[in-house]
Amino acid sequence: MRLEITGIMKFGLLASTLLVSTDLLIGWYLRQKNRSPRLNEVFFVMSNALSCCPHTAKEDAIKKCPNPHCKAKLSRKIIEHIDSAKHLICIAMYMFTMIHISDAVMNAKRRGVNIRIISDSSMIASSNSQINRFQKSGINVRIAGDGDLYMHNKFCLIDVLSGEKSKENTHPLNGVLINGSMNWTANGFDRNWENILFTSDEHLKSEYKQAFDYIWSRIE
Numbered sequence: 320m321r322l323e324i325t326g327i328m329k330f331g332l333l334a335s336t337l338l339v340s341t342d343l344l345i346g347w348y349l350r351q352k353n354r355s356p357r358l359n360e361v362f363f364v365m366s367n368a369l370s371c372c373p374h375t376a377k378e379d380a381i382k383k384c385p386n387p388h389c390k391a392k393l394s395r396k397i398i399e400h401i402d403s404a405k406h407l408i409c410i411a412m413y414m415f416t417m418i419h420i421s422d423a424v425m426n427a428k429r430r431g432v433n434i435r436i437i438s439d440s441s442m443i444a445s446s447n448s449q450i451n452r453f454q455k456s457g458i459n460v461r462i463a464g465d466g467d468l469y470m471h472n473k474f475c476l477i478d479v480l481s482g483e484k485s486k487e488n489t490h491p492l493n494g495v496l497i498n499g500s501m502n503w504t505a506n507g508f509d510r511n512w513e514n515i516l517f518t519s520d521e522h523l524k525s526e527y528k529q530a531f532d533y534i535w536s537r538i539e
């Protein structure tokens with residue numbers, strides 16, 4: 320009799336362990352299934368970028384370029400992310416002179432994407448600055464003024480939405496953060512050692528969005 324009870328207890332223990340394990344496994348599977356695809360990619364501009372493809376190179380040629388630090392690949396990548404925007408683009412950029420990226424921003428405006436740009440007063444006087452072009456086209460631009468801190472950030476948020484709006488986000492990655500050392504200038508792409516990060520990390524996107532909104536409100 321004692322042997323039978325012990326056997327039943329062992330069977331019960333095994334069955335409940337199996338049930339708990341299956342439950343945990345199903346929970347993990349559902350969490351993975353519902354999770355947005357992730358993006359975490361870092362790009363370094365190295366000295367060999369100088370002799371690599373020009374930004375005007377054809378898309379196929381850029382794709383075939385074997386140099387992982389190809390500057391044209393980087394500018395294409397930024398443009399592709401801007402092209403993917405459906406709702407909102409927030410750009411905080413100390414210097415912005417890259418015409419190819421500026422064209423992508425203008426195209427996004429034509430698609431009806433809401434655009435906010437923050438820059439710095441010390442840099443907009445440059446004849447190559449794209450900030451004047453944005454202002455003339457009616458894009459929302461705010462400039463950190465004299466006597467304030469330099470607005471030295473170089474980041475961009477693609478479809479990072481907060482509050483109620485986030486429920487209607489149709490961006491495939493639920494938004495992207497682009498951040499790094501590089502101004503969007505010819506020098507940034509062609510002359511400097513730089514780094515730039517592309518991420519869909521929810522925590523980082525939220526932190527940068529809050530910072531953007533704070534700067535935006537401070538320089539109104």
Ligand SMILES: [Zn+2]
Nearest residue numbers: 371372384389
């Ligand atoms: Zn190249």
